[in-house]
Amino acid sequence: MGYFNAAWQDIKNSPGWFGKLVVLGLVSLIPIFGWIVVYGYLYGWGRDIAWGVHAPLPAHVFGNEDGRLYSRGFFVMVIGLVCSLAPWLVDVVAMMLTGSSAWGWHYGGHFSFPFGMASGVVGLVLFALSLAAMLFAVLFFWAGSMRMSIYGRLSAGFQLGRLWSMLRRDFNGMLRILGMAVLLMFFLSVAVTIFIIVVVVVGMLVGFIATGGNLNINANHPGAAIMGMIFTIGGVAVILALLAGFASSVMTVFITAMITRALGYWTRQFDVPAWRGQDDPMPFELAGAVGSFGGPGQQPPYGQPPLR
Structure with missing residues (x-):
């Protein structure tokens, strides 16, 4: 079962x-x-499933059961x-080298300083680098947030070596979540676009009704008709x-919930209960090593899975 399918099943089955x-x-x-509340609530729920604790959405948004919500x-x-x-x-570097944003090339911009005609090629390269930077920024953000949620320490979210090991282990899985x-x-x-169109159509209909059904503002009281139309359309537009x-x-929020729960399932494959300190290798990094985990005094993060 895919990460998002599992996430959706967990959401809809939550009371x-x-x-x-x-x-x-x-x-x-x-x-x-x-x-801060939304992320604390949802990443806490994602952390649950990473531990293997299959629980519904927490009953209270501000419950803070584990004391780490905020x-x-x-x-x-x-x-x-x-x-x-x-x-x-990357965009700053593009500005320094070409005098334009890395996205300027994509949107029809041109580069003139200091490379002349070659700046088009430079712009294309920088645009590709910008896309790659955005991709890896999102992936490292997600993996770092999950790792931080498990250890409860900010530093755990910036361990690039550990994060890269996790991403490299199942890069395709993370790309599926991204997709x-x-x-x-x-x-x-x-x-949202459809709703905006509906707002415009409703506004026109209200204006049509407010002017007697024919948009005739040259009636006996044109000023009143115009003001009535403006206030009616404006009020409806604001409400909508x-x-x-x-x-x-x-x-x-729903999309964020789907992503965080899917990330929890993705992280679960790394055998979270067997994790030790944040600086120690993860189980798959020590595959084949004798006595890597489970020895005396070797405790997983927090010493026990989260409680709800």
Whole structure:
């Protein structure tokens, strides 16, 4: 069963799952703090399945059962911010070398300094590097966030050697998660676009009704007709825009829940209960070594799986 199929089954089989996503969607609208809670809640759930603990979505969004809800969410945001610097640095280099963004080539821009005609080739190379940087930034963000969630320490999310070992072990699995995430985000974009079209159509219909059914503003009271149309259309547009924004927030939280749970399943293959300290090799790195794990005093992170 695929990672996303398993994630969807876990979400829909959680009691009151839709209501919890709605609450998380509302919380996510709070700047910074909202996503600290969302990330802390969802990556904690992803950590559960990485341990092999098959539990539904936690009953309370602010429950903080393991005492790490807020620190975990904050650390995820820090890891995401740091990983986002890689594509940005590529773009800075492009600006220094060519006088234009690495994405300028893609969007029809041109490079004139200091390479002249050769700058087009340089721009293409930098654009490819920017895409690669974005890809690996996302993958390292996801793997780092999961590793941090398991150890509960920010430093565990920046162990590039360990993260690369995990990615190299099952790079295809992580790419499948990325592909499904992109597909879900595409559907979200389509849904938002359709909603905007609906808003425009509804606004035109309201204007049609507000002017007597024929958009005739040259009636006996043209000023009143115009003002009525403006306020009616504006009010409806604001309400629909707020609803669209909230629906988009809930859908974004749903996609994040799918991704984090899928990441938990992806991480589970590395035998998390057998992990020791964050600086120690993982079981698959010591495959074939005698007595690698299970010796006296060798404890997994936190000493026991998470409790819900």
